[in-house]
Amino acid sequence: MAAETPLLCKTCGANAVSGGEYLLCTTHFCEMVEKKVRTHIADQNLILDNEHIAVALSGGKDSTVLLYILSKILPYFERVKLTAITVDEGIPNYREQTLAYAQEVANFLNIEHRIISFRETFGGSLPSLLKKRNVSACTLCGVLRRKILEQETFSIAVPKLATGHSLDDEAETAMMNILTANIDAIINTASPNSGKESLRIKPLSVLNEYEIALYGILKGIFREFPECPYAGPSLRAEVRQMFLNMESTYPNITGQFADNYNSLLSSIANVENPSGKSKKECNICGGPTSGDICRACILIDAKK
Ligand code: SF4
Ligand SMILES: [Zn+2]
Ligand SMILES: [Zn+2]
Incomplete structure (x- = not known):
């Protein structure tokens, strides 16, 4: 049987650590990853x-x-x-x-x-x-x-x-928001930071x-x-599996969906929430909330 031809890095010719669309050696794969993150941080002023x-x-x-x-x-x-x-x-x-x-x-x-x-x-x-x-x-x-x-x-x-x-986390969250028709989450993610909460990057x-x-x-x-020990079946796990299944027939569908969802968010950045809920301060802890009391204070029965 003929020996398999080793995969070689498309940049330097050394042994590749990953095939498919990457075909890069350790050094060039890690450089590619770091550059992607650096470029994203610079482009978005993160x-x-x-x-x-x-x-x-x-x-x-x-x-x-x-x-x-x-x-x-x-x-x-x-x-x-x-x-x-x-x-x-x-x-x-x-x-x-x-x-x-x-x-x-x-x-x-x-x-x-x-x-x-x-x-x-x-x-x-x-x-x-x-x-x-x-x-x-x-x-x-x-x-x-x-x-x-x-x-x-x-x-x-x-x-x-x-x-x-990750990109996959973002796509899963987007799909979960759509599947559960979570309008609050969709509009809150799209709306500019109110200054009452930390800026997530x-x-x-x-x-x-x-x-x-x-x-x-x-x-x-x-x-x-x-x-x-508490991890169990969840909607997120189901959605993750759904994207994995689709990837085999439609490569990069997860990334495309995340991009499309982000474009949707940009186009509704200044839309008012139809439920009338806007970002406010929790009456108990002063943290961000869309109601009078934030979810954490409700769950731990916090008192003023
Ligand atoms: S979110 Fe659930 S699975 Fe994750 S650490 Fe907390 S209890 Fe465990
Ligand atoms: Zn290389
Ligand atoms: Zn609170």
Whole structure:
């Protein structure tokens, strides 16, 4: 049997680490990924000179790659400072490992790191808060995690929060908003920042999951962690599978859908929400909300 011809990098001729549309060696694949992120940041003015950016760091694949790439492109800016924020939900046999890894990554990159726990902020870990409430673990976890990230981001000088959302995450969220006819979410994402909440930036939203995972592996920063014990069937998981299925017949349909959705958002940027809900301040914590009291304060029965 004839030996297989090795795939060679289309830029330098060295052994390629990835075939298909990439066909690049380790060096050129990583350069391509970093350049995509740098160009996206510059085109969209996601980071400006002299800014202090909070970076949500869970210790998982996407947020670790985000912090790593941001730290690498810092020299392209004047005096930009990063602060990594990790939320400890107190989920046993799961969070300890990602928490330790988040700490290791931040130390290695020499980036200031803050760890804020559910216990110190809301008086209990996720399992204990769940005992008294009739709400799913992921709903409570997501709302309270966002609340902590928002509060911590606001405590630093320039309230900008970078998250590790990928192109696939963006497409999934868009599809979920459409499937559930979540007009509030669609219009709120499209409308300009009100100044009452931190500005969310997603530097990795030009990379698909494959690019992020391969970059993490090639840089030696990818770690396998056990799945959260609360993870289960979800609409997001179904939508992810749907995009994966479609990709085999319609390559790049996920990216095209995310682009089309972003164009839709730009075209409705100044549309008034038909439900009459606008961004306000929570009567209890002062955080952003579309009602009188924010979701986090409702879920933890916060009192004024
Ligand atoms: S799976 Fe659910 S409970 Fe577990 S970390 Fe994710 S959002 Fe939180
Ligand atoms: Zn090469
Ligand atoms: Zn509130």
